[in-house]
Structure formats: structure tokens, C-alpha cells
Amino acid sequence: MILVLIGYMASGKSTFGRILAEKLHYEFIDLDDYIEKNEKSTISDIFKIKGEIHFRKLETQYLKELLESKKDLVLSLGGGTPCYSSNMNLILESNDVKSIYLKASIPTLMARLKNEKGKRPLVAHIETDDMLAEFIGKHLFERSPFYSMANVTITTDNKSLKAIMEELVLELF
Ligand SMILES: Nc1ncnc2c1ncn2[C@@H]1O[C@H](COP(=O)(O)OP(=O)(O)OP(=O)(O)O)[C@@H](O)[C@H]1O
Ligand SMILES: O=C(O)C1=C[C@@H](O)[C@@H](O)[C@H](O)C1
Numbered sequence: 273m274i275l276v277l278i279g280y281m282a283s284g285k286s287t288f289g290r291i292l293a294e295k296l297h298y299e300f301i302d303l304d305d306y307i308e309k310n311e312k313s314t315i316s317d318i319f320k321i322k323g324e325i326h327f328r329k330l331e332t333q334y335l336k337e338l339l340e341s342k343k344d345l346v347l348s349l350g351g352g353t354p355c356y357s358s359n360m361n362l363i364l365e366s367n368d369v370k371s372i373y374l375k376a377s378i379p380t381l382m383a384r385l386k387n388e389k390g391k392r393p394l395v396a397h398i399e400t401d402d403m404l405a406e407f408i409g410k411h412l413f414e415r416s417p418f419y420s421m422a423n424v425t426i427t428t429d430n431k432s433l434k435a436i437m438e439e440l441v442l443e444l445f
């Protein structure tokens with residue numbers, strides 16, 4: 273089985289994905305890291321040098337490659353992956369693939385993103401809290417319909433990684 277973690281930037285996909293894979297003895301791949309490794313470039317540089325559209329094409333190409341070639345995998349996607357091309361349909365229609373939406377509120381996402389803006393090109397330039405809240409709110413409005421198509425949704429606000437794990441195991445198995 274492939275478990276695909278989806279959700280907004282800083283919703284916890286990479287952090288939670290790693291421990292979920294450990295618990296299940298599955299391989300773990302973070303799509304952002306996989307793209308960086310294969311392209312020998314950082315996401316920030318890909319955005320800067322080749323542009324976001326080029327990044328979105330790479331994202332779809334590598335997503336397809338992984339869904340077709342792997343099993344027993346936890347795959348953490350980038351924050352935008354389910355919302356471009358027909359990536360979400362591809363995930364839903366693939367055999368033996370379950371998608372999990374790690375849902376988090378604007379205040380939770382803000383608190384986490386404020387500490388780590390540098391590595392996320394879409395928010396790196398946002399200066400004030402008000403502007404960040406407005407950006408996340410608008411983005412979530414556009415993206416939630418895609419995220420909500422996931423097979424399982426876990427609300428993660430104020431939950432430890434252990435609590436999220438317990439909830440997910442109950443939902444999945
Ligand atoms: N349940 C949680 N409780 C507290 N902090 C958390 C939780 N989940 C993740 N975090 C923290 O939030 C930050 C962002 O998490 P992470 O990098 O895993 O997000 P992401 O969804 O992979 O983001 P991106 O889409 O930008 O790659 C990290 O510092 C992580 O430690
Ligand atoms: O939300 C997004 O569109 C992104 C999230 C990150 O995981 C990276 O995939 C990239 O910075 C774009």
C-alpha cells in the first residue's frame with residue numbers, strides 16, 4: 273500500500289510522514305526532497321530560475337513515477353501537489369493508494385510558518401502577520417476542495433504526533 277499525505281504548507285506532512293513510515297516499516301519519501309535530489313537543485317532555486325510552472329510539471333512527473341513504481345511507501349506531498357494538473361484524481365484512481373489530509377487551522381499554520389518561512393518560496397516574501405493570515409486564508413479557500421477529496425481527514429490542531437498517529441491507525445486499519 274502507498275499512503276499519501278496531503279495538506280497545506282507546514283501541516284506536518286514531512287514530520288508525521290517520517291514517523292508513520294517508521295511505525296509501519298514502510299519506505300518514506302518526501303516529494304519535495306525527491307524533486308530536489310533528482311533535479312540537483314533546491315525548490316527555492318527551481319522557482320527562482322525556472323519558474324513555478326516548471327516546478328508544477330516536475331511535481332506531476334515525479335508523483336506519477338512514484339505511484340507507478342513503489343509499494344509499501346509513505347509519500348508526503350508538497351503543499352500544492354494535489355491542487356495542480358489532475359494530481360488528486362491520479363492519487364484517488366491509483367490502486368492500493370490511500371490519501372490522508374492533515375488538516376490545520378490558520379492560526380496553527382501561521383505559528384509554524386512564521387518560524388520557517390525561508391525554505392518556502394511562496395511565503396518567504398510575506399512581511400506582516402496580517403498579510404500572512406490573509407495569504408493562508410485565500411490559499412486554503414482555493415485548495416481545501418482538493419485536500420478534502422482525500423480518503424481520510426485528520427484535524428491536527430493542538431494534537432501531538434502520537435495522538436495523530438493513534439487517530440489515523442483507527443481510521444485506516
Ligand atoms: N502535530 C504537530 N504539533 C506540533 N508541531 C508540529 C506538528 N506537526 C508538524 N509540526 C511542526 O510544524 C513544522 C512544519 O512541519 P512540516 O515541515 O512537517 O510540514 P509540511 O506539511 O511538510 O510542510 P511543506 O508542505 O511546506 O513541506 C515543523 O517544524 C514541525 O516540527
Ligand atoms: O504549497 C505549495 O505550493 C508548496 C509547498 C511546498 O511543499 C513546496 O512543494 C513548494 O514550496 C510549493
Ligand SMILES: [Mg+2]
Pocket residue numbers: 285286287302304348349350
Ligand atoms: Mg514537507
